[in-house]
Amino acid sequence: MAPKNILLFSGKRKSGKDYLTDHLKNVLADKCEIIKISQPIKSHWAKEKNLNLNELLSDSTYKEQYRLDMIKWGEEMRNKDYGYFCRAACASAADKDIWIISDIRRKTDIQWFKETYGNLIRNIRIFADEETRKARGFNFQVGVDDAMSECDLDDFHDWDLIVNNGEGRHSLEAQLDSIMKLVNL
Ligand SMILES: Nc1ncnc2c1ncn2[C@@H]1O[C@H](COP(=O)(O)OP(=O)(O)O)[C@@H](O)[C@H]1O
Numbered sequence: 286m287a288p289k290n291i292l293l294f295s296g297k298r299k300s301g302k303d304y305l306t307d308h309l310k311n312v313l314a315d316k317c318e319i320i321k322i323s324q325p326i327k328s329h330w331a332k333e334k335n336l337n338l339n340e341l342l343s344d345s346t347y348k349e350q351y352r353l354d355m356i357k358w359g360e361e362m363r364n365k366d367y368g369y370f371c372r373a374a375c376a377s378a379a380d381k382d383i384w385i386i387s388d389i390r391r392k393t394d395i396q397w398f399k400e401t402y403g404n405l406i407r408n409i410r411i412f413a414d415e416e417t418r419k420a421r422g423f424n425f426q427v428g429v430d431d432a433m434s435e436c437d438l439d440d441f442h443d444w445d446l447i448v449n450n451g452e453g454r455h456s457l458e459a460q461l462d463s464i465m466k467l468v469n470l
């Protein structure tokens with residue numbers, strides 16, 4: 286069964302995608318499931334290189350050592366089939382009313398969801414200024430922060446909602462309320 290809504294979250298590194306989607310999950314509880322497109326990439330990479338998958342999935346510096354390689358391998362796969370990781374991630378998703386996709390990065394990710402689920406999707410951009418991201422551990426890396434993985438959605442404008450999660454942000458409760466307005470339960 287298709288969910289009632291699919292919330293597509295994007296934002297640059299350390300903008301707070303995991304932070305906000307984890308809190309949103311607390312609000313929606315068992316009505317929702319968090320899905321990560323990067324999960325099949327990380328699973329493959331962990332198997333291939335004998336790495337710790339849980340560490341790759343966490344907010345640790347561990348994944349940063351492998352990010353560039355994972356991006357490169359992911360690009361190769363995406364060039365052959367742009368829906369490959371979206372399809373793989375959704376195929377193993379639970380039967381829930383709301384799917385929260387927490388790591389949308391490319392126009393083709395949005396395209397795949399639009400083509401597959403039409404008007405069920407909602408596009409949410411998480412924004413945080415660079416100072417705030419730096420305070421959260423962001424460090425500009427050539428090949429990552431100037432590449433498609435981080436920049437492809439810079440010139441995408443068709444957002445249903447932009448959430449400021451940097452300087453001057455609203456309370457967490459207000460941030461979550463604005464997201465909940467997009468949800469049809
Ligand atoms: N509004 C916030 N208040 C406090 N800490 C935050 C907030 N947003 C993000 N963080 C923290 O900043 C770090 C990076 O956030 P994260 O959600 O992992 O970013 P992303 O998934 O976009 O890379 C995490 O340690 C997270 O807990």
Ligand SMILES: C[C@@](O)(CCOP(=O)(O)OP(=O)(O)O)CC(=O)O
Pocket residue numbers: 297298299302303322323326342348352355356359388390434
């Ligand atoms: C190879 C990646 O999938 C790894 C992404 O890891 P995360 O999604 O955990 O990254 P951030 O939350 O932005 O810190 C990126 C890609 O281009 O596919």
